[in-house]
Amino acid sequence: MFCWRNEWIHPFESMWSIFEKFKFANQVNSIEILCEFGTERVKNLKVLDGSEIRNLYSMEGFDINLLTKAFTFNVIEHNTYSLETIVDVLKRKYFGYECFFHDTFVYCQICMSEGHHSLFHQFKLLRKCPFHMCELIYNCPNCKNKIRYMLLRDKELKPFMCICGHLLFRRSVGWINLWSTKRIINDPLLLEWLNHSNRGRRLYFYENKIWENIRGLEMCLEVLEKSYIAEESNRNLNTRINKVEYGWELNDKLYALVIDVFKSIDRHIKKSLKSEHKYCLNKTRKYFYNRNVEKNCECSVAYMTWRNTLLVADPKYWEYIHLGVRPTKFNHGFAIPFLMIHEQIDHFVDYWRMNKEIKTTKDVTALKWMIGRITGALLIAYWRVCQNAVIESRENKNTLGRDSLSKALLIQAPCIILHMYPRLVVHMYKIRVL
Ligand SMILES: [Zn+2]
Ligand SMILES: [Zn+2]
Ligand SMILES: [Zn+2]
Known part of the structure; x- marks a missing residue:
């Protein structure tokens, strides 16, 4: 006893x-x-x-x-x-x-x-x-x-x-x-x-950045309480497929999807700037090709920085600079476009595959839906990063370099936490509790 x-x-x-x-x-x-x-x-x-x-x-x-x-x-x-x-x-x-x-x-x-x-x-x-x-x-x-x-x-x-x-x-x-x-x-x-426990919602985040963030818990809660994120990417994602796609074919589709999301968000940002910044956008574009031209509008500098750092300096740049070009049929290694964000997307796909086998059409739809969301969230987070970087560069800090931008995006990582709707996802995506 x-x-x-x-x-x-x-x-x-x-x-x-x-x-x-x-x-x-x-x-x-x-x-x-x-x-x-x-x-x-x-x-x-x-x-x-x-x-x-x-x-x-x-x-x-x-x-x-x-x-x-x-x-x-x-x-x-x-x-x-x-x-x-x-x-x-x-x-x-x-x-x-x-x-x-x-x-x-x-x-x-x-x-x-x-x-x-x-x-x-x-x-x-x-x-x-x-x-x-x-x-x-x-x-x-x-x-x-x-x-x-x-x-x-x-x-x-x-x-x-x-x-x-x-x-x-x-x-x-x-x-x-x-x-x-x-x-x-x-x-x-x-x-x-x-x-929030037992409601069937799961948060996804990149690496373990969230543990290092003092506001980690608050940031998680903010996302959990939102009903959705990355609205901009919504339109492109009503993809319906009839058979299970996997392997290279699926890789190609995901590649194209990421480009589509980029195009959609690019269009969205450009549209929001166009009315006020039509003239300076043109001028800034010239500045990016020829540094002798004066740059004076921060908005358009932020936009050009966002777009250029996503597209340029990427080994595959010339393959998708004309964004109409479809990806290759040789996407064996599951390449994801855009050097700035491809690591995060890779990480997400690993996370997904680890938690869920891709077996049915529903799984593919869910995966595509989520990659669309996460790409959208990343690109929008990166847009915010670029805007902040331009403001910070007023004090002559070198915040517009690729390295510091990429670092700033990493710290933003919790904002790409994914809210998986119970409505849409839970029936296809359920992690068994021990
Ligand atoms: Zn001791
Ligand atoms: Zn105590
Ligand atoms: Zn302007």
Whole structure:
């Protein structure tokens, strides 16, 4: 029999927290936990080495029945459900939880003084404790090292202890009540975030730029709350196909699609500038060919920068400068036009293929629809980047070079987060939850 109360487990409490409480209440160490609750395979190991058996996200080293019996509660289900709820809109097939949660231990000082640690603290999009709104701590206050987020191996370690011997939670009396206190989420952004869970919407973003952005969570929410993005690209996308297309043929179609979206957005921007800037557009165009001509209109400089950096300096430039030319029938390597954005589109297609096999006509339609959207969103984001770059170049900063423009577009990456409509997409695009 173990000493345990179910009211000590709170919503979204981490397995680290649950195990440390268990160790504390029963005066056991991590090795004894593994010996008691490990799977058959773990129990047969000569040395309880290896980090995978002590992983507190996947919990693969632990036996679900033994744990459920001891805790009279399915703690593994609690853990999985909490993790899945937090990352529902970000979920990708084949991506481990370590993609969204820190692999080192992150905690809140006030929570820890009550012996509580939450999966919210581990979630990369949060920078404050959602219960106390204070900054999170990433290192041990004593040895200043990072603590790995896992069941630590050392036999000598007391509960809530860093490997340097520092106790993160120390209390000899009153802890039973402390552990049973209910906690309220005070972070409005997190509440909003959790509201989006299980609605079938998925966010796509390029690389992991979003984790580095302090406004990452806000930016995600902004996109989630919009009903759609990249309206401009909408018109071209009513493509209907009768048979499943794949391989080179599909590659060619996607290539053409990206060019079509470019043309449509190009037309749109030009039209919006034409009435006021007809004369200066002409002049600026001359400037771009002959630097002796004076440039004086920022709007048209921004436009020419946008168009030229997309088209010129691209090895394939001459193939699509006359945009009427259709792409080759030799698109074996899945080439995507426009050097400035092709990497992002490639990344998206990889993401898509990773999550969904292209099997039916519906899959192809969905993929085309999304590539159209993402291309549109990227081109519009890039248009904003160019406008800002022109404004910044007033102070003689070299913001109009290809490198700095491309960098600026990367920082904009969260704005290409894709809102996948439940209405249109969910039935064709569903990532199975574990
Ligand atoms: Zn806290
Ligand atoms: Zn330490
Ligand atoms: Zn002008």
